[in-house]
Amino acid sequence: MNRLHGAIRSYDWGSHTVLAELTGRPSPSDRPEAELWLGAHPADPARVDDAASGVSLLDVISADPHGQLGEANAERFRGRLPFLLKVLAAEEPLSLQAHPNSMQAREGFERENANGVPLDSPARNYKDDNHKPELVVALTRFEALAGFRDVRRTVVLLRALGVAELDRCAEQLAAQADSSGVRALFTQWITGDEHSVTLIGDVVEACQRYLSTERDRVAWEFAAEAQTALDLGNRYPNDPGVLISLLLNRITLEPGEGLFLAAGNLHAYLRGVAVEIMASSDNVLRGGLTPKHVDVPELLKVLDFRPGSMPVVRADGDGRDNTRVYETPEREFELTRLQLDTSRSNASSSTANLAAGDPRIVFCTAGSTILSSPGASLELSAGQSAWLPASNPAVTLAPAQQRAQVFVATIGSG
Ligand SMILES: [Zn+2]
Structure with missing residues (x-):
């Protein structure tokens, strides 16, 4: 066994203090630090402390896949460590995103290779040929949007905001209260015309109104949803992700609680510190809340529009077993x-x-x-x-x- 040193990834949504303090470096850090990667992903492998100098875990495994991974695992996963463990420190929301399944990843990776899209191009969707299911477990209270909400609840939310155009959308959704109805409304919003840009502004105002008005308990049931749409709208004033946030489950995880995101699940982490484990892949299709590349047709191919609640994954037991x-x-x-x-x-x-x-x-x-x-x-x-x-x-x-x-x-x- 060896000490392992993770690789720090700096993104705008990261924290200046959390990862610096966690890993015992000077805090605050110069740049926002978003992720600590503990794994052997070629883009940023962790270092194994081997006596005096560290060596990349990727190199350690490549040099001896059978000894490092075990014979059967090495055969099964072609000599590669199949998972990546991360610590996330989100001070601000991450982009709205989904990940492909194995077949979509293989097909997309080959297609972009054949089309000559460079691996480091900002327009590249598929960085490898692997799927990327992920499990996130909260270390602090952790806020997220994930999966399309039960349609009847979404209809109630859209009506509660008191915007004529949203009422029309609620009617449309109520008339087709299933995954194809969700797909239709999502597609309408994400392919946004000028009409929907106006709607984003109206929704932000409506959320502000909703939150500042004295209301009974029933009407207040969507306070977290309205606050999220308002925050996102202030950050990304013309981004259809603001509207789409109204279609997703608004989730709060307490420390120790987890959320599993299967292929095609649309999600955005909003705030908090968490441990995350995933298949070792970097395949992300973005849906908004980002200045980065958004490929709508490709996103529509991978999204799972089936509505419903997202179960919290708990490490449950009888309290004796540790x-x-x-x-x-x-x-x-x-x-x-x-x-x-x-x-x-x-x-x-x-x-x-x-x-x-x-x-x-x-x-x-x-x-x-x-x-x-x-x-x-x-x-x-x-x-x-x-x-x-x-x-x-x-x-x-x-x-x-x-x-x-x-x-x-x-x-x-x-
Ligand atoms: Zn993700």
């Missing part, structure tokens, strides 16, 4: 949370064991933990991480002091 898996259907990744606590009466709740045979990234988010295996030990404090190759013997984790919270990323068993 090891909890966040269940998803994906085979590329699995995320587990360990809560190690020496003060619990049950002695076994203070330690956890990781079997040999699979590659793992261990990331401590609170307290500090000691990893030990025959002949080796490593202490990780909050913000620090380690790489455990498949060839590593079994590892026991215990809190260095009283408590530790640790996330463990590995390949899915599905």
